[in-house]
Amino acid sequence: MGFQNRFSLGFTKPPVAIHFGNDEVVRLMQISGENDLTLEASFEVSASDYLGLKEATSCFRSRKAVISIPSSEILLTHIRVDCNATDDEVVQKLRQRNESWNLASIRQLPIYTNLRDGFNSQLQQELLCIGVAHGIIDRCVSIVERAGMDVRRVTVPVHATLRAFDKLYRRDGDESITSMVVDMDKKQSIAMIAHGMNLVVASTLQYKSESTPKHQWSSTPALIPAGSNDRDFERRGDVLPRGLAEPSHASTTCRDSPFVEELRGCIGHHSALFPERAIDRIVFSGSGALDTELCSSVATELGLQGFIADPSAWISGAEELASGPIWTTVAGLCFAYAGESL
Numbered sequence: 190m191g192f193q194n195r196f197s198l199g200f201t202k203p204p205v206a207i208h209f210g211n212d213e214v215v216r217l218m219q220i221s222g223e224n225d226l227t228l229e230a231s232f233e234v235s236a237s238d239y240l241g242l243k244e245a246t247s248c249f250r251s252r253k254a255v256i257s258i259p260s261s262e263i264l265l266t267h268i269r270v271d272c273n274a275t276d277d278e279v280v281q282k283l284r285q286r287n288e289s290w291n292l293a294s295i296r297q298l299p300i301y302t303n304l305r306d307g308f309n310s311q312l313q314q315e316l317l318c319i320g321v322a323h324g325i326i327d328r329c330v331s332i333v334e335r336a337g338m339d340v341r342r343v344t345v346p347v348h349a350t351l352r353a354f355d356k357l358y359r360r361d362g363d364e365s366i367t368s369m370v371v372d373m374d375k376k377q378s379i380a381m382i383a384h385g386m387n388l389v390v391a392s393t394l395q396y397k398s399e400s401t402p403k404h405q406w407s408s409t410p411a412l413i414p415a416g417s418n419d420r421d422f423e424r425r426g427d428v429l430p431r432g433l434a435e436p437s438h439a440s441t442t443c444r445d446s447p448f449v450e451e452l453r454g455c456i457g458h459h460s461a462l463f464p465e466r467a468i469d470r471i472v473f474s475g476s477g478a479l480d481t482e483l484c485s486s487v488a489t490e491l492g493l494q495g496f497i498a499d500p501s502a503w504i505s506g507a508e509e510l511a512s513g514p515i516w517t518t519v520a521g522l523c524f525a526y527a528g529e530s531l
Contacts, residue, residue: 202251203229203529204341206522208349209259209329211374212476215242216519218511219249220504223528228506231516243336254338255526257518258329260346261377264293264320265393267458272302272312283318293320300389301462315462317391319345342526346372346518347391350474351383353500353521358385367459367469369493371452372518373398373477380455384466390459396448398477434497449490456491474498478514500524 205219213236219229232245246254266286270279279297283290295318302314330340350372358364364385372379375397382390456468471493473484478497488495500520501512511520 202253203523204253204255204526205246205249205251205338206257206349206519206526207254207333207338208257208346208519208522209236210476210515210518211259211261211376212515213237216511216516217245217249218516218519218523219251220523220527226504226524226527228504228510231507231511239332239335242332246333246336246338252337252339254333254340255342255344255522256329256333256340257344257346257349257522258321258325259376260372260374260379260393262321262325263345263347263393264289264318265347265379265391266318267300267315267390267392268318269313269315272314274314279316279318283320289322290320292322292324294323294326295320298388317388319347319391321345344522344525347379347381347388349518349522349525350379351381351386351388351521352525353474353498353517354472355386355521355524356503367466369452369456369468369471370498371471371473371478371487372475373473374475375399375477378475378477380452382455382459382468384463389463390455392451392455392458394448394451396451398475398480434499446490449487452487452491468493470494470496472496472498474514474517476515 203219203221205217208216210216215234215236217230217232217234219231220226221229230249232248234241234245264287266283268279268282268286270282276297280290280295283295298317298319300315300317302312326343330343333340350370354368354370358366364387366385368383370381370383371394372381373396378394378396378398380390380392380394381388452471459466459468471488471491473487473495474497478484481497484495484497498514498517499512500517501507503524504511504520507516507520
């Protein structure tokens with residue numbers, strides 16, 4: 190078990206965020222504060238190390254936990270149904286596509302209404318449906334509760350990852366920014382497109398990242414336009430929002446690669462729904478985002494500004510202990526429940 194922790198005095202006891210990663214690592218984080226966030230503790234534990242997980246959880250000042258399941262265990266699809274369709278009709282349509290939806294807990298997110306397939310067709314809406322098998326939820330909850338925690342919320346990385354960027358959308362007009370976020374991992378990669386903080390498109394990808402590069406994440410996080418050859422990251426002032434970092438200059442290209450084509454398909458889906466909105470930037474997260482040259486090459490091929498996620502920019506004390514794109518999801522989970530009394 191490898192871990193780092195840091196404690197500070199205080200009376201609030203925010204929940205511990207626990208994310209089951211696709212890299213067989215469980216990451217745990219606790220922060221304090223609502224505006225000025227401070228790292229209380231962060232740990233990395235092998236998913237098979239039960240004693241290590243129990244030791245890690247014993248070091249937190251709260252027994253309450255919020256957890257995020259592995260992205261490789263979620264079902265994700267867009268469907269179109271009549272605007273007056275019932276929940277049962279939605280579930281039936283999902284099951285016709287994939288029998289795995291039969292045993293899943295399902296959440297429906299309305300994306301767009303007032304759609305018609307033809308002049309005389311009934312008014313339809315597009316839904317983003319996210320499902321998780323009940324057995325997966327039970328397994329993750331059981332693991333955490335056996336380690337001495339009280340699980341209060343269970344969510345999916347699609348939600349938690351996007352919440353890591355909340356502080357980029359605090360000002361009036363920030364909702365007009367359209368971002369593509371690509372969470373890259375060995376078992377499952379997911380592409381998400383959001384208008385400000387609002388998710389509008391999400392898709393699982395066939396692409397799976399290669400073995401994680403062995404170098405350590407060492408950037409000082411900032412939002413810096415891609416394209417510079419300088420590998421040293423400097424912290425900027427408040428002119429540009431923090432929390433994103435520049436990928437290394439690409440030494441190779443990935444023109445017409447299946448990965449790029451999958452992302453083009455997601456962009457095309459978004460353009461069909463929202464033709465008036467172009468993608469402003471692409472952000473890479475997850476263990477695969479440590480390959481910054483690949484990220485830069487993909488962004489260049491798509492003609493977008495590319496960035497690497499690093500939410501430690503917003504958390505005092507996290508720069509050395511829990512920084513880089515692999516901490517995006519668990520940090521977003523912390524942000525989602527910061528200041529809440531569960």
